[in-house]
Amino acid sequence: MYAFEFVKPATVADAVAALAAEDAQALGGGQTLIPTMKQRLASPSVLVSLNGIAAIKGVQTDAAGRLCIGGGTTHATVAREAHARFPGLAAMASHVGDPAVRNRGTIGGSLANNDPSACYPAAALGTGATIVTNTREIAADDFFQGMFTTALEPGEIITEVKFPIPTKANYQKFVQPASRFALVAVFVAHYADGVRVAVTGASESGVFRWTEAEAALSGAFAPDAVRDLSVPADGMIGDLHGTPEYRAHLIGVLTRRAVEAAA
Amino acid sequence: MTLAAYVPHNYPLESLEPGLEETAFYDPANFTYPAGAYLCEVEVDADTGRVEVMSFTCADDFGVVINPMIVEGQVHGGVTQGIGQALLEVAVYDANGQLQTGSYMDYAMPRADDVPSFVTDHSAMTRCTHNPLGAKGCGEAGAIGSPPALVNAVIDALQSGGHDVKHIDMPLSPARVWAATQAAGAQSGGRPQAGAHGLGRPDHAGRPDHAGNPNAQGGRH
Numbered sequence: 213m214y215a216f217e218f219v220k221p222a223t224v225a226d227a228v229a230a231l232a233a234e235d236a237q238a239l240g241g242g243q244t245l246i247p248t249m250k251q252r253l254a255s256p257s258v259l260v261s262l263n264g265i266a267a268i269k270g271v272q273t274d275a276a277g278r279l280c281i282g283g284g285t286t287h288a289t290v291a292r293e294a295h296a297r298f299p300g301l302a303a304m305a306s307h308v309g310d311p312a313v314r315n316r317g318t319i320g321g322s323l324a325n326n327d328p329s330a331c332y333p334a335a336a337l338g339t340g341a342t343i344v345t346n347t348r349e350i351a352a353d354d355f356f357q358g359m360f361t362t363a364l365e366p367g368e369i370i371t372e373v374k375f376p377i378p379t380k381a382n383y384q385k386f387v388q389p390a391s392r393f394a395l396v397a398v399f400v401a402h403y404a405d406g407v408r409v410a411v412t413g414a415s416e417s418g419v420f421r422w423t424e425a426e427a428a429l430s431g432a433f434a435p436d437a438v439r440d441l442s443v444p445a446d447g448m449i450g451d452l453h454g455t456p457e458y459r460a461h462l463i464g465v466l467t468r469r470a471v472e473a474a475a
Numbered sequence: 476m477t478l479a480a481y482v483p484h485n486y487p488l489e490s491l492e493p494g495l496e497e498t499a500f501y502d503p504a505n506f507t508y509p510a511g512a513y514l515c516e517v518e519v520d521a522d523t524g525r526v527e528v529m530s531f532t533c534a535d536d537f538g539v540v541i542n543p544m545i546v547e548g549q550v551h552g553g554v555t556q557g558i559g560q561a562l563l564e565v566a567v568y569d570a571n572g573q574l575q576t577g578s579y580m581d582y583a584m585p586r587a588d589d590v591p592s593f594v595t596d597h598s599a600m601t602r603c604t605h606n607p608l609g610a611k612g613c614g615e616a617g618a619i620g621s622p623p624a625l626v627n628a629v630i631d632a633l634q635s636g637g638h639d640v641k642h643i644d645m646p647l648s649p650a651r652v653w654a655a656t657q658a659a660g661a662q663s664g665g666r667p668q669a670g671a672h673g674l675g676r677p678d679h680a681g682r683p684d685h686a687g688n689p690n691a692q693g694g695r696h
Contacts, residue, residue: 386523389563389648390576390583452567452575454650458524461653465522 213249220261224268224346224371230260231367238262238369240321241286243313268320268371273297278342279377283320283370290319299475300381304335304399307385309392320370326418328359328449329393333419335383336373338399338410344372359418378403380433380474384466388413388453395454396462398422400470406430409467414448414459425467435468507603507611511535513554513620515628521636524653526562526629528591533620536599538611543597546613550595553617559585561622565646583646633659 221227231238237256239245240263248254262268268284271293279298281290291306291314308314308322308331322332323343336343336352343350345368355363364370378401385397394413401408407429409422428437443463448456479486480495514532519525533550540546563583567575576582602609622645629647633640639659643651 386525386649391580395649452581453648455654458650458653462523 214252214255216249216256217258218261219258220264222264222266224265224369227260227262227265227369228346228367230258231369233258236260236367238324238367240284240324241313241317243309243317243321244325244327245321262318262320262369268369274374277377279375281319281373281375283323283344283372284318285320287314287317287319287322298375298377298381300378300383300399300401301335301339301375304331304383304385307331307383319373323355323373324362324364324370326356326360326362327393328415328418329388329391329395329413331383331385331394331397331412334394334397334399334410334412335375336410337419337421338383338408339375339378339381339401340408341376342374343370344374345370353421356419359416361418376403382470382474384470384473386413386462386466390453396459396466398463398466398470400429400467400474402429402433402474407433409470411443411463411467414443414463416447416449422463422467429471433471433474435471438464438467438471504605507538507606509535509537509611509613509616511616511620513624515621515624517625517628517632519629519632519636519652520649521633521638521656524649524651524656526647526649526652528558528562528589528625530591530594531558531621531624532594532596533617534596534599535613535616535620536601536611537597537613537616538603539600539609540597540613541608541610546597547595549613550617551593553615553619554593554621555585555590556618557621558590558625559583559646560618561625561645561647563589563646563648565648583648 219230221230227238230236235257237245237254237259239259239261245254249256262284265284268282270282270285271290272280274280279294279301281294287305287308288311291302294305295302305314309317319332322330323336326333333356335341337356341352343352343355345364347368350363357363380402381400383397383399385394387393388395396411396413399410407426409425409429410419411422412419422443424441425438428441431437441464443460445456445460448459450456477495480493483493486493512534515528516530518527518529531554533554535550537546563585565576566582569575603611626643626645626647629643629652630640633656638656640655643655
């Protein structure tokens with residue numbers, strides 16, 4: 213790890229100001245950034261911790277009935293506090309990494325990083341969530357722009373994520389045996405006006421919606437509705453732990469299981 | 476005497492070096508020949524290729540067991556290593572010789588939830604005839620017995636589920652197991668069968684939730 217300056221502002225405005233410094237980098241829970249810095253793959257000059265900003269922590273419900281989670285909220289807090297209102301999201305949060313990761317890692321950090329195997333991008337895209345920053349609101353459909361790439365501008369901070377609460381939802385994660393990140397995972401959310409299906413871990417383009425399955429499940433919300441559908445292996449990730457064909461196959465299996473288990 | 480040998484004052488340093496050392500070698504008349512039988516029960520999720528070890532029963536004849544606790548520990552550690560070898564661990568190099576599994580993000584070590592609670596039996600203490608203790612080696616038994624039992628159990632589970640799979644190279648990762656079922660082609664008419672044991676059914680069910688419920692055993696097909 214190379215030397216860096218460390219600041220821990222107490223307000224979003226101060227954080228934004230600190231991020232204006234050259235090569236400054238926002239620090240959420242540090243579950244990706246710190247290991248990357250230890251390996252000397254990243255060398256920010258200033259690390260701006262967002263952990264001291266009380267205004268971007270917590271889980272609430274807004275007037276529109278959406279579950280609003282502060283960008284600096286840890287996975288463990290989401291697992292605990294979203295449980296009654298959005299059990300599908302709480303269950304997902306309770307299976308991110310291990311207890312140490314869940315008590316440090318944040319929803320904002322996960323979404324901003326947009327790791328192609330991370331869980332939160334699937335939940336945000338699978339619910340059509342709105343990502344709120346210090347300057348604007350971004351629809352999940354516009355936010356994710358390919359692996360490790362998002363609509364965020366340099367210095368922009370995720371302050372809140374607003375999740376429309378589905379009538380039923382489920383997240384099925386098939387873990388990579390070593391890292392236990394998602395080898396493939398599928399988030400299915402059933403709403404009165406339709407179904408959304410988001411897939412993480414599988415595509416070289418990062419998280420994506422399986423629109424064919426969404427259409428079929430919006431007609432009939434049952435595993436059989438998607439039994440004959442398949443995702444082409446083209447563009448899927450192929451690595452030590454699975455071929456593109458295997459990942460494409462798992463998308464179908466996990467989607468059916470998510471529909472079966474949705475509650 | 477030891478104290479005197481290590482406290483050099485008042486010591487005849489001119490005629491004798493301080494210290495007290497003695498080395499003796501024991502040359503065993505022969506190797507020891509422990510023997511054992513290992514039973515493994517697995518469930519295979521044929522849709523994903525994921526293997527779960529439901530129970531592992533290890534019966535070994537280590538001769539006279541002098542310290543049962545450390546012998547038990549040797550078997551537990553050995554079987555865990557064997558499960559790692561059979562299901563998880565592999566070192567992969569690319570064409571340029573670069574190690575691809577250079578960290579635990581890609582090299583899969585067995586963890587606590589990858590292994591069941593083991594059932595062991597060391598009651599068959601047939602004396603070794605050619606050492607005074609009557610003891611036999613126990614260090615490697617678990618690691619030697621477990622991989623074939625586990626791999627055979629997976630093959631048996633796949634076959635009883637209607638998949639004509641005869642061999643899968645270790646480690647039996649989900650991707651490899653699934654690929655093997657695809658290569659073999661699912662045969663029609665495969666019926667669910669109870670029991671997916673490499674070497675026969677263990678006498679005692681390893682997991683309480685399966686005890687007394689034979690239908691719960693075997694592959695999920």
